Every structure is written in structure tokens, then in C-alpha cells.
Amino acid sequence: MQSNHINNMGGGQDKLKNAESAQIKNKPLLKTFFKDKKRWILSLVKNSKQHQKLKTKLQEVESLYQDSKEKIRQLEIQNKDFKNRFHALESKIHKLTPQAYLNAIEIHLAEHCNLNCFSCNHFSQLAPKGFPDILQFKQDMERLSNLTYGLIGEFKFTGGEPLLNPNCKDFFKITRKFFPHSKLTLITNGILLESQPKDFWESCKENKIEIRPTKYPIKVNWEAIEQKCQDFGISLRFFNNASVEKTSYKTILRPQGNLNILDSFTKCHQVGNCTHFKNGKIYPCNIAPNIQYFNAAFNQNLPITPIDFINIYKAKDYHEILQFLAKPIPFCRFCNLAKWRSIGEWKTSKKEIGEYLE
Numbered sequence: 001m002q003s004n005h006i007n008n009m010g011g012g013q014d015k016l017k018n019a020e021s022a023q024i025k026n027k028p029l030l031k032t033f034f035k036d037k038k039r040w041i042l043s044l045v046k047n048s049k050q051h052q053k054l055k056t057k058l059q060e061v062e063s064l065y066q067d068s069k070e071k072i073r074q075l076e077i078q079n080k081d082f083k084n085r086f087h088a089l090e091s092k093i094h095k096l097t098p099q100a101y102l103n104a105i106e107i108h109l110a111e112h113c114n115l116n117c118f119s120c121n122h123f124s125q126l127a128p129k130g131f132p133d134i135l136q137f138k139q140d141m142e143r144l145s146n147l148t149y150g151l152i153g154e155f156k157f158t159g160g161e162p163l164l165n166p167n168c169k170d171f172f173k174i175t176r177k178f179f180p181h182s183k184l185t186l187i188t189n190g191i192l193l194e195s196q197p198k199d200f201w202e203s204c205k206e207n208k209i210e211i212r213p214t215k216y217p218i219k220v221n222w223e224a225i226e227q228k229c230q231d232f233g234i235s236l237r238f239f240n241n242a243s244v245e246k247t248s249y250k251t252i253l254r255p256q257g258n259l260n261i262l263d264s265f266t267k268c269h270q271v272g273n274c275t276h277f278k279n280g281k282i283y284p285c286n287i288a289p290n291i292q293y294f295n296a297a298f299n300q301n302l303p304i305t306p307i308d309f310i311n312i313y314k315a316k317d318y319h320e321i322l323q324f325l326a327k328p329i330p331f332c333r334f335c336n337l338a339k340w341r342s343i344g345e346w347k348t349s350k351k352e353i354g355e356y357l358e
């Protein structure tokens, strides 16, 4: 037992020795470890400073980015504004520049209408029954063709409702005879299309008439009409697509006639788009030639003078007509263009003067 104890004691000393020698051996390792840790801690401190710097930089970049975004937004607004002003200016210049030839002319085949729209800008809901005289029309078309060398882009047969005229096909035939290359378009509310006789459809086909209806919120069998056009090979193109119903538009006049003529004319969307031909006279719009219906219905006197239109029998050439159409007419002083606007859902007229006043 004792010897074992002594032996055991000897073993303890060995262990101690081994531990000491291990400690001596591990000393450089520990040193390296602490050195590394120190480096690591120092690097952390250094990194944290770097991070701080980077964070500050990033914040600066972020704020620069936000500033630039705001500047870009402002530039976009300015750009949009410049573009709008440029287009408005371009449109004014266009209206005041005589064109090479007439783009389109509107002709009433009926003064009155079978719809009764609020503030109709042809005043057709106020107009009595009336059709152009066919003989006069033939003579006018011949003169117009000679004056313009047949160079008129398009004839739009309109009204009122043109299909109230039982002789549409005769007007189509005459126009096609004198203007073989022009586009001929029938503008209609469609109510009477389905009931048109066969010779109407044949005349549309023969004279290459395109039918352009507006879909009002009324009952019209458009499917049957589409089928008819297909059967006769006639082009049918809606002003508004199948899902859109017509809205009402308020055309506002100022009976005192004290508006800026040039301003009205250059802002007027009818100029260049709604050139009107009636009884041998050409007007730049459809307000002036039809104002008689407004005057009669509301006991007003917005006058039309001989310098509000150009008479095709007095004009010496096409150039004179084109020059005339590129300048305001005295009647422009009655058109309160700034107030013309869409008023939402389509509604019927109560035939009140208020429909045309501010």
C-alpha cells in the first residue's frame, strides 16, 4: 500500500511536470491568441469607424439621391409644361397658317335631328325641318370642284341627323361625281340606319361611303347594322367604341360679344376640323353657320356678316379660300372657348338658353 502511495505520488509529480512543460509549450500560442484577439478588437474598432464613415457617406448619397429625384420630378413637370405650351403654340400657328388644301368639309343633309341633345353645337335640337336644295347642291359641288381642283380630303355628311333626308343617295352620287378621290363619310346617330332601303346601301357601296356612327345611350340594333354593312361591303367605324356611351358637352356663348377674337379662334378645336359648307358659303366652324337657330329659339341677335364666311362664287381661287380659313372671323367674339367643357353623362335638351350660357 505504502509503495503504491509512493508510486502514486511519483505519478502526480509527473503530471505536474507534464502540465508545466505543456504550459511552457503553449505560451507562444497564447501570446499569439491574445495578439490576434487584440488585432481583431483593434480591427473591430477600426471597422466601426470605417462603418461610421461609410454610413455617413451613404446618408449623404441617399440625401443626394432624394434631392436628384425631387429635381428630376420638378424637371419632368417643367418638361410637361413646356411640351403643353409647345403643342398649344404649334396648334395656334397651324390654325393661323393657310393649308395646302382643305382637309375636310362638313355638310348638313338635314338641319333638324331625331335626337334632342343638350347644348348641341349644331343647334339642331332647335332647328326646324330643313334639307339642302339638290339642284343648288349640284351647282355648288361643281363650282367647289373647279375651284379646288377636286382637292378636298374628306366630305362629312352630317346634320342634324343626315338620315332624315330621304335623298341621301343623290347627295352621295353628286359629291362622288365631282370629287372622285375624296373620302366620303356619313356621320349619324344610327337611329335610322337599320330601316334604310336597299338602294341606300347600294349607293353607299357604289360611292364608297364610310359610315361613322356615334353610340348614344339609346336603343339601336348595332348588330343588325354591322351585319348589313358587312353584307354590302361598307366600312363602319364608330366614333366611340362599344363600351363607351356619349357624354354631353357644353358649348358656351357670350351674347354680349366682347371676347378676344384671336384668343377664341386660336383655341378653337373646330378650326381646321369642322369647316362647314352651306348654301355656297364656307365657314371655319359649325357654330357660325347655324347660329340662326339659336337666335330664333331664344330671341337673340348674334349677327352673321358677309365677312364671317367666304362665298365660293366670289372667291377668285382656292388660295383665297385657304387664306380666309386661316384667320378669325368676327363671330369668334361670341365664343367663350375657355368655358367649353364636357359635363359628363349624356342628357337631353330642355331647349333653354342656359345650355349655352356660363
Ligand code: SF4
Residues within 6 Å of the ligand: 113, 114, 115, 116, 117, 120, 121, 122, 123, 124, 125, 159, 160, 161, 189
Ligand atoms: S348632337 Fe348630334 S345627335 Fe345630338 S341633337 Fe345635335 S346633331 Fe342631333
Ligand code: SF4
Residues within 6 Å of the ligand: 264, 265, 268, 269, 270, 271, 284, 285, 286, 287, 288, 329, 331, 332, 333, 335, 337
Ligand atoms: S366662331 Fe370662331 S371661335 Fe367660334 S366656333 Fe367658329 S371659329 Fe371657333
